Amino acid sequence: VNGGAWVYSSYDPTAVGWDVSGGTSEATPLFSGIVALADQAGGHRVGNIQQALYRLYAHNAKANGIVDVNDGTDNSYQGVTGYKAVNGYDMATGVGTVDALKFVPALAKASSRG
Numbered sequence: 601v602n603g604g605a606w607v608y609s610s611y612d613p614t615a616v617g618w619d620v621s622g623g624t625s626e627a628t629p630l631f632s633g634i635v636a637l638a639d640q641a642g643g644h645r646v647g648n649i650q651q652a653l654y655r656l657y658a659h660n661a662k663a664n665g666i667v668d669v670n671d672g673t674d675n676s677y678q679g680v681t682g683y684k685a686v687n688g689y690d691m692a693t694g695v696g697t698v699d700a701l702k703f704v705p706a707l708a709k710a711s712s713r714g
Contacts, residue, residue, distance in 0.1 A: 623675070634700050635707070642708030652710040656703075657695045664710075665703030669693040 607621045638646050646652070656664040674682035674692045683691035 631698075634698060634704060637700065637704045638707040638711065641704050642711065644713045646707060646711035647713065649707060649711060652707055652712075653695065656706050656710055657689075661695070663702065664706040665699040665701065666695055666697075667699055668696040 605621050605626055606618055608618050610616045635646060635649060638649075653666075657666050661668070668687060669685050669692075670687045670690075672685050672692070685692040689695055
């Protein structure tokens with residue numbers, strides 16, 4: 601998730617206020633919310649989604665809401681170059697990103713009860 605989301609933080613009394621968030625700090629709660637929507641859509645917890653995710657990716661990924669990211673890199677840190685996004689699976693984005701409108705029902709259907 602590219603940075604640029606403004607969030608208000610009050611957990612640290614010495615640093616209360618607005619700040620820009622991005623990366624894992626933003627992507628993880630967003631994806632957790634998408635999985636929670638799949639829980640609701642399926643009427644049960646989807647549990648560990650690893651097997652379902654890779655099945656959906658292998659079988660018509662785009663129709664199942666998995667969108668390949670093939671441009672860009674993850675951030676470099678203190679001179680260490682990040683990974684480059686390429687067609688298909690890569691170390692920068694994994695299987696890519698999701699189109700929640702398609703991914704939620706596909707995940708709910710593909711997952712075993714968790």
